[in-house]
Amino acid sequence: MRFALRFTRSGPGLIGAVILALLALAALAAPLLFPGDPLKIAGPALTAPFTDPAFPFGTDRLGRDVLAGVFHGARASLAVGLAAAFAALAIGLVVGTLAGFAGGFIDEALMRVADAFQIVPGFLLALAFVSTLGASMPTVILAIALSAWAEPARLARAEVLSIRERDYVAAARIIGMHPLEIAFREILPNALPPVLAFAAITVAGAILTEAALSFLGLGDPNVVTWGAMIAEGRNVLRAAPFLSIIPGLALVSAVLGVYLVSEGVSDALRPREGRAA
Amino acid sequence: MSAALLEATDLRKSWAARGRSVVALKEVNLTVAPGETLGLVGRSGCGKSTLARVLTRLTPPQSGAIRFRGEDWLALSGAALRTARRHMQMVFQDPLGAFNPRATVAGALADPLRIHDLVPPARRAARIDELLERVGLTADYARRSILELSGGQRQRVAIARALACEPSLIVLDEAVSALDVSVRARILDLLVDLQREHGLAYIFVSHDLAAVKAVSHRIAVMEAGEIVEEGPTDAVVDHPQSPAARALIAAVPRLIREKP
Ligand SMILES: Nc1ncnc2c1ncn2[C@@H]1O[C@H](COP(=O)(O)OP(=O)(O)OP(=O)(O)O)[C@@H](O)[C@H]1O
Ligand SMILES: [Mg+2]
Numbered sequence: 001m002r003f004a005l006r007f008t009r010s011g012p013g014l015i016g017a018v019i020l021a022l023l024a025l026a027a028l029a030a031p032l033l034f035p036g037d038p039l040k041i042a043g044p045a046l047t048a049p050f051t052d053p054a055f056p057f058g059t060d061r062l063g064r065d066v067l068a069g070v071f072h073g074a075r076a077s078l079a080v081g082l083a084a085a086f087a088a089l090a091i092g093l094v095v096g097t098l099a100g101f102a103g104g105f106i107d108e109a110l111m112r113v114a115d116a117f118q119i120v121p122g123f124l125l126a127l128a129f130v131s132t133l134g135a136s137m138p139t140v141i142l143a144i145a146l147s148a149w150a151e152p153a154r155l156a157r158a159e160v161l162s163i164r165e166r167d168y169v170a171a172a173r174i175i176g177m178h179p180l181e182i183a184f185r186e187i188l189p190n191a192l193p194p195v196l197a198f199a200a201i202t203v204a205g206a207i208l209t210e211a212a213l214s215f216l217g218l219g220d221p222n223v224v225t226w227g228a229m230i231a232e233g234r235n236v237l238r239a240a241p242f243l244s245i246i247p248g249l250a251l252v253s254a255v256l257g258v259y260l261v262s263e264g265v266s267d268a269l270r271p272r273e274g275r276a277a
Numbered sequence: 278m279s280a281a282l283l284e285a286t287d288l289r290k291s292w293a294a295r296g297r298s299v300v301a302l303k304e305v306n307l308t309v310a311p312g313e314t315l316g317l318v319g320r321s322g323c324g325k326s327t328l329a330r331v332l333t334r335l336t337p338p339q340s341g342a343i344r345f346r347g348e349d350w351l352a353l354s355g356a357a358l359r360t361a362r363r364h365m366q367m368v369f370q371d372p373l374g375a376f377n378p379r380a381t382v383a384g385a386l387a388d389p390l391r392i393h394d395l396v397p398p399a400r401r402a403a404r405i406d407e408l409l410e411r412v413g414l415t416a417d418y419a420r421r422s423i424l425e426l427s428g429g430q431r432q433r434v435a436i437a438r439a440l441a442c443e444p445s446l447i448v449l450d451e452a453v454s455a456l457d458v459s460v461r462a463r464i465l466d467l468l469v470d471l472q473r474e475h476g477l478a479y480i481f482v483s484h485d486l487a488a489v490k491a492v493s494h495r496i497a498v499m500e501a502g503e504i505v506e507e508g509p510t511d512a513v514v515d516h517p518q519s520p521a522a523r524a525l526i527a528a529v530p531r532l533i534r535e536k537p
Pocket of ligand 1: 292293294299300301319320321322323324325326327328484
């Protein structure tokens, strides 16, 4: 609870939390406010924003409601961003913990695999993965996770290497604890903080990667996403720039919100760390 | 005593440190009888902790043999080693570092009971209370976090955790060195009581001869990776033979030396 208090006192954290809360609300309310398929034609094509009260943000080339798209797009962006980041962190934690704890050959092998994933630019990897397996939500999530797990794995491994030498790990061995239990119950929870500090970057990166994949037409074609909307607007960029600008702003605010929240979290954690040390 | 509980012969261990190798143990031999305390003294860096970690199988020796409870201790591995580990426990110097910072007292004590299935799950809470009382704490410490305890209290919990395993030997590596003097005396008394009650054997490692003298039946003096002198406590303290033993005794304040 102390933490919550400190967090609300941190300016950027609060702003970020409000932005994310609004986006989350939009995502949750989308099917209620805009029932039906947001990809279906709703009115005349290329209505300018703020001219028709039925379509406050206007309509696109095919007459689809832009506001409905932005709301439904929040669902896809947040869901994919969070799921992919969660998967990347989970894979990274497990691989990093195993590598750091096992050492020797297993460590070498796992870290060379992580190297391989890090040498290829993450976005290219995701691109290759989706274009091979086809565009659907699960493959997009998996592709983004695969492009992002190596860094958290490295962080977790470094932390595990230092924790591994602590006396309480020796004490756990002495009482006969199984090595897997030592790795996942004694070491992993204590290796979490630096990896979690990295989570915001992973979430923001995942949201952007998803948008970029959709922009290139590699997102799930049956789901509205901000990236796909920006790409769609690009065709009429001169005549109707708002079609790209509006979802673009939504994307920027989501990424900004995630960063601000992580800023607030580390602000709120800092004095506590100071006291423990 | 003819049947030794622990018998180590010709233990050698060197550490690789940045390309160079540091010899920490060269041909160490020692025996411990059931119910006996062997005090292990020596100046800082002479290899006491290395010996403790080799004996408890936290780190392998380069060569040598260890028999423990009539078995080839170094031949055990995997599940067989984990099962046998309960008979040889260890208490560490830093009472804070020896516990997972997230652990509660009850959690720390429940682990060995669960791992070795020593008491049925329904009786574990009662057993934990019993252990806490045995080491001089009350049952209401069980729910506290390890971080809420003082150093002396933590060391009592560490001893309780070792006791939970129902061991026949406890290796104490500088187990009272981090505690202040009055707490130290009470922990030493507790160790002596527990030994009498359960027939425990101890290897009591310390650079502090006064503490070693208070609890040990026999003393072994280490110097640069070797045991240079070994014998009954009184004999070693009153008539030290080696320069290393004499230096250690000279370092102990007179008052303590002359106490009966
Ligand atoms: N993990 C390790 N890696 C490399 N060298 C080590 C390691 N542990 C100990 N050593 C070296 O082995 C030698 C013996 O160290 P050890 O810790 O056994 O001494 P000690 O008698 O316990 O000293 P102290 O009284 O200071 O605890 C020292 O030279 C030390 O630098
Ligand atoms: Mg030591």
